Amino acid sequence: MKQPEIKSKLPHVGTTIFTVMSALAAEYKALNLSQGFPNFPASxxxxxxxxxxxxxxxxxxxxxxxxxxxxxxxxxxxxxxxxxxxxxxxxxxxxxxxxxxxxxxxxxxxxxxxxxxxxxxxxxxxxxxxxxxxxxxxxxxxxxxxxxxxxxxxxxxxxxxxxxxxxxxxxxxxxxxxxxxxxxxxxxxxxxxxxxxxxxxxxxxxxxxxxxxxxxxxxxxxxxxxxxxxxxxxxxxxxxxxxxxxxxxxxxxxxxxxxxxxxxxxxxxxxxxxxxxxxxxxxxYINLPAFYEAKRNKFLDAVKNSRFSFIPSNGSYFQNLSYSTITDENDYDLAIRLTKEIGVASIPVSVFYHQKNDYKILRFCFAKDDETLEKAGRQLSKL
Ligand SMILES: Cc1ncc(COP(=O)(O)O)c(C=O)c1O
Missing domain, CATH: 3.40.640.10 (Type I PLP-dependent aspartate aminotransferase-like (Major domain))
Structure with a gap:
């Protein structure tokens, strides 16, 4: 019997990196700073x-x-x-x-x-x-x-x-x-x-x-x-x-x-x-900028002695870290390696470009409790 064949309307779309990284973080018990969601409770x-x-x-x-x-x-x-x-x-x-x-x-x-x-x-x-x-x-x-x-x-x-x-x-x-x-x-x-x-x-x-x-x-x-x-x-x-x-x-x-x-x-x-x-x-909502600014600062403080370089994020709950002076690895491979070996999951910024431009930058979500941010900083400093 012939099954109908579906011609994809979105042939380039596969499993998103967010699913991949979150699953990997769970498998390796890594801190999940990849997907953009808070790990603290709602009001x-x-x-x-x-x-x-x-x-x-x-x-x-x-x-x-x-x-x-x-x-x-x-x-x-x-x-x-x-x-x-x-x-x-x-x-x-x-x-x-x-x-x-x-x-x-x-x-x-x-x-x-x-x-x-x-x-x-x-x-x-x-x-x-x-x-x-x-x-x-x-x-x-x-x-x-x-x-x-x-x-x-x-x-x-x-x-x-x-x-x-x-x-x-x-x-x-x-x-x-x-x-x-x-x-x-x-x-x-x-x-x-x-x-x-x-x-x-x-x-x-x-x-x-x-x-x-x-x-x-x-x-x-x-x-x-x-x-x-x-x-x-x-x-x-x-x-x-x-x-x-x-x-x-x-x-x-x-x-x-x-x-x-x-x-x-x-x-x-x-x-x-x-x-x-x-x-x-x-x-x-008025107090939200101060609340998240403190989290951004906590994360930046935690990574300031690492070899990553950065300019502080101006908004959103993401901070990008550049590793161009640390290694030549592409950002996807490094994100995987950091999750498996260092225990911190992030998102390679190349996935947000259709041609996967690799500027050696990883995105970290700092909508996390302070303990997670401090621990992530300590672990990232090992690279
Ligand atoms: C830039 C941007 N727009 C829209 C959304 C989606 O918002 P919602 O979760 O309310 O659908 C997100 C969620 O990550 C986002 O980062």
């Missing part, structure tokens, strides 16, 4: 709230757009932080994680043959989402140590087919952030064009040394064409809950919701009510 208050709403019976489908109370609190938070008004009914949508928001935004605008500009190294969900919609990723390579965007290069890559530019600030995996001048240069490029923007801002509250988060929404030329995505998983140490959101002008949100409606329809109900109540206390 007991937030967990109690979820429990409370479950017991009260909020266990059926939420509205497609998200629970109203949560959309209203997101609108308030956005106004307090950036002085920008998004209407909770027509411009804010709760999603099943930041990933779903990214996918829905890309699907809303990218058609077959459209080009989407992606800065590499890039978070791994952008390109598959572009390709599943028949789009063509147009890559711009950012290089260490600062991973600055050359806006003239962006201008040169724009064509009449360019439909979308994806911006991630604070940036995974490099920890770089955009500033006001970057936003202005981007605005000068897209002004009077039909180009949309996707702002992946899931690390908006994880930004250090007093640097302000420059959201796409804070520039009027950018705001009118942007889908800005956030993640409560990142902000409240609950990555497993997969709750995020997208803020975008009414006409963009209308199309976004058409996709979201058939992708997941709605997101986990009791968590949405709990988050709405939790957001009423701004200290839950």
């Amino acid at each position: 007991p208050e937030l967990i109690a709230l979820v429990n409370e709403y479950m017991k009260k019976g909020f266990n059926q489908y939420a509205p497609m757009t998200g629970v109203k109370e949560l959309r209203e609190e997101i609108a308030k938070k956005t106004f307090e932080l950036y002085k920008i008004n998004y209407h909770p009914d027509t411009e804010i949508t709760v999603t099943s994680g930041g990933t779903e928001a990214l996918f829905a935004a890309i699907s809303a605008v990218v058609r077959p043959g459209d080009e989407a500009i992606v800065f590499e190294p890039a978070y791994d969900s952008y390109v598959p989402a572009i390709e599943l919609n028949g789009g063509i990723p147009v890559y711009i390579t950012l290089t260490p140590p600062e991973y600055k965007i050359n806006w003239q290069e962006v201008k040169n890559k724009i064509s009449e087919k360019t439909k979308l530019i994806i911006i991630n600030t604070p940036h995974n995996p490099t920890g770089s952030v955009l500033n006001v001048s970057d936003l202005q240069q981007l605005a000068d490029i897209v002004n009077d064009t039909d180009i949309f923007l996707l702002g992946d801002e899931v690390y908006e509250h994880i930004i250090f040394d007093g640097i302000p988060h420059c959201s796409l929404m804070t520039h009027p030329v950018l705001q009118e064409r942007s889908f800005v995505c956030g993640s409560f998983g990142k902000t409240f140490h609950v990555t497993g809950w997969k709750v995020g959101y997208c803020q975008a002008p009414k006409n963009l949100t209308a199309e976004f919701r058409k996709v979201h409606q058939f992708l997941t329809f709605a997101t986990f109900t009791p968590v949405q009510y709990a988050l709405a109540e939790f957001l009423k206390k701004p200290e839950h």
